[in-house]
Amino acid sequence: MDLSEYKTYLKKQLVVDKSAVLANLLEAIKQNSNFYDELIIIQSSLNMFKRKEMTGQLTNEEEKTTENKLTAGIISLINSLDQKDLIELEWLNKEKIRPREIVDIPNRDSLIEEKFQEKNQWEKLEKIGRWHFNVEHGKIFGQGVYQFLLSSNYYGDKNFTIFTKIRFNNYEKFSSNFLDNANAGIILGWVANNDIRRYYNILLTGKEILLEGVGLHGGDDYRDFVHLDVGTSFSITDDQEFDFTIKISKSKIDVFVDDELKYSVKRPDELTGKVGLRPWRSKIECSYFEIVED
Structure with missing residues (x-):
């Protein structure tokens, strides 16, 4: 996956899960990059938006406006990325963002x-x-x-x-x-x-x-x-x-x-x-x- 493919992939994933895209970027962007602090701020804004959304503090119009601004900010950051801002891309050569893996949890009847x-x-x-x-x-x-x-x-x-x-x-x-x-x-x-x-x-x-x-x-x-x-x-x-x-x-x-x-x-x-x-x-x-x- 080259840089162009990576950017395209991230933009498609934004429609599915913004938090997953930010988590992916946080692992991909070097901490000394100029974009790392910007990414932290966007993540904090997204977390705040989700909390307000869950607790009903936003109207439907406010939700739509805020979400559109966040999406635009993430897309702008993705477009601005250069190869020097990223770690090696070999680990990104996969079809989807790393899924969470769950272990098998044993069944039991007795209380413990x-x-x-x-x-x-x-x-x-x-x-x-x-x-x-x-x-x-x-x-x-x-x-x-x-x-x-x-x-x-x-x-x-x-x-x-x-x-x-x-x-x-x-x-x-x-x-x-x-x-x-x-x-x-x-x-x-x-x-x-x-x-x-x-x-x-x-x-x-x-x-x-x-x-x-x-x-x-x-x-x-x-x-x-x-x-x-x-x-x-x-x-x-x-x-x-x-x-x-x-x-x-x-x-x-x-x-x-x-x-x-x-x-x-x-x-x-x-x-x-x-x-x-x-x-x-x-x-x-x-x-x-x-x-x-x-």
Whole structure:
């Protein structure tokens, strides 16, 4: 696929899925290119548009006008691209944008529960990156990006509840960064196949709590993500422990913090998978994590 073919292909895909096209471009454009920052801005604008669209904040005319402007901006960027702006194009030589791949999830009839702090359960957890379990104090520690602690079982075909107590740090340290701030989260619906993963994240930005989808188009966590609603205000103070109860039913996700309902959102269709934690630049200390099927 040469540059001209790549541009033509992307324009055709715009009609199908703008988010997938942006995720593809984010992997193709070099980060030192003049267009990379412009692409980040377009992606943020598209995410904002989708949130307003989902929550009914736009009239039909406003939706049409905004979508047309976004499409025009993406086409203008694609037309302006030069070979020097892109990584090698061999990996783009495929018929369609990389699809998400889903693993086979085992069927079972019995209800299960899982406690991360139990020694026999800790040994079964999937650990990506460096995680430490202090057995004496029953605390789990993790920090950094691309670090994940995941359940051994899959959840989502039945209603389930997560109980967890977490203390955060490093939010103040990264608070002045626009893109590279602390973004810890509680993971739902994790499925992975080789280097491709998809999951939903109850995202804790330090100022808001909201649901995001990550890897929905087969891209990298850092680039392929979308905020699924506007969220709600929720401040994180470093070194303060928060007691979360997250109830997942067939229709919605409710998040309680210290026994108070803080956030509620419609459940995505594809939410069956592993659950767990990600620090994403923060440091987390988890003194309790339990999953119980209802």
